[in-house]
Amino acid sequence: MLKYYDELLYYAYKLVGDKERAKDIVQETYSRVLEIKDNRKIKNQRAYLYKVVKHIAVDESIEEQKLKSTIFQEDITLSIKTEQPEEIAIKQNQEEIFMQIVNELPQRTKEAFVLFTVDGYTRKEIAKMMDITSNAVEKLIKRATIKIEDELSKKGF
Structure with missing residues (x-):
C-alpha cells in the first residue's frame, strides 16, 4: 500500500491546494485503511485509497466552510449593535x-x-x-x- 503514497499525495494536493494539508489527508487515509483492512479484505487497494483520500478532503472542505460560515455569522451578530x-x-x-x-x-x-x-x-x-x-x-x-x-x-x- 505504501507504493501509492506519492501519487496519493499528489492527488490530495490537487484536491486541497495545500501540501501540508495533503500530507495530513494521506496520513489519515492510511490510518483509516489500516483499521479497516484488519476487518475485511480490500480487493483494489489503490482505488480504495483514492476513494478515502477524496472522502477525507471533501469532509475537511465541508467542515472548513461550516467554520467560515459560523465565524462570518458571529461577526455579523457581534457587529450589529444598536445603541440604546x-x-x-x-x-x-x-x-x-x-x-x-x-x-x-x-x-x-x-x-x-x-x-x-x-x-x-x-x-x-x-x-x-x-x-x-x-x-x-x-x-x-x-x-x-x-x-x-x-x-x-x-x-x-
Missing part, C-alpha cells in the same frame, strides 16, 4: 461637554486645535494660516489638549 436611548443620551451629553470645553479655550488655542484635530491640517499649514511658527502651533495644540483632558477628568470622563 440612554447610550445615545450619554454620548450626546459627552459631546456637548467636550464642545463646551473647546469653546472656552482662548481663541488662538481653539483655532489651532480645531484646524488640527477637526479639519486635519498639518502643523505647517496651520502655521501659515495663522502667521505663526510651527513650534507655536505645536504649543497651542498641546495646551488645548492638556486643558481639555484636565476639564474632562474633573467632570468624571
Whole structure:
C-alpha cells in the first residue's frame, strides 16, 4: 500500500491546494485503511485509497466552510449593535461637554486645535494660516489638549 503514497499525495494536493494539508489527508487515509483492512479484505487497494483520500478532503472542505460560515455569522451578530436611548443620551451629553470645553479655550488655542484635530491640517499649514511658527502651533495644540483632558477628568470622563 505504501507504493501509492506519492501519487496519493499528489492527488490530495490537487484536491486541497495545500501540501501540508495533503500530507495530513494521506496520513489519515492510511490510518483509516489500516483499521479497516484488519476487518475485511480490500480487493483494489489503490482505488480504495483514492476513494478515502477524496472522502477525507471533501469532509475537511465541508467542515472548513461550516467554520467560515459560523465565524462570518458571529461577526455579523457581534457587529450589529444598536445603541440604546440612554447610550445615545450619554454620548450626546459627552459631546456637548467636550464642545463646551473647546469653546472656552482662548481663541488662538481653539483655532489651532480645531484646524488640527477637526479639519486635519498639518502643523505647517496651520502655521501659515495663522502667521505663526510651527513650534507655536505645536504649543497651542498641546495646551488645548492638556486643558481639555484636565476639564474632562474633573467632570468624571
